[in-house]
Amino acid sequence: MKRVIFFTGAGVSAESGVPTFRTGSDAVWENHRIQDVCHIDTFEQNYDLVHQFYNQRRTALAGVEPNTAHRKIAQVQQGAPERVILMTSNVDDLHERAGSPRVRHIHGNLLEMVNLDSREIIPLHYEAFDYTAQQGRFKPNVVFFGEIAPVYAELFELMNSLTEEDLVVVVGSSESVIAFCAEAYIGSQAAATILYVDPAPTNTYDRQSITPYNKHYRISATEAFAEDSELVHLIEQWLA
Known part of the structure; x- marks a missing residue:
């Protein structure tokens, strides 16, 4: 059975x-070091700052909306729900809002809070969480640097299940945290068809002897998933 x-x-x-x-770990994120707002080793000492962030x-x-790529991926998934898998390293809900019926969040969900006790x-909407008004200690349900990501086991199980029947589409990944293309290439023993969508003129694979994808679309995700685009046609043909 062919999958996407x-x-x-x-x-x-x-x-x-x-x-x-x-x-x-020392990167700047909205004027904050990741070490300060997204690392488990500093979470307790920066408890207030983390929650404010x-x-x-x-x-x-609440002020952003799904784009063409989110919507097209949702449409493809709705059309063949048993044959289309979606995993994201993003912690936002834009895939869900676009209509994707099943989204696996590798690094957690920004719209959830964990009571550490x-x-x-705790499911949340788009409001600030008043962590001072409740008993207990709380942490955003997001995987911090220094933590084990529970979904990684599922991710690599999927990678190792890939065959020539699978079309892998990697969208908007820098490939520096999770090298999706490389992992799919290795997991499938180079059998899967791998397409990489990212507009950066260069990437980490340019300096390697083996290129782990079949094609790199050096255009934006919204361009790649526009109606009648080459990528959309390839996906539709794969599932036909």
């Missing part, structure tokens, strides 16, 4: 106006 597997990264949401960050990010989601997951 989408892996999406920060670039696809950036085209809707969601800020990205430079990778690495994620409250700001959560409330900002009871381990209860």
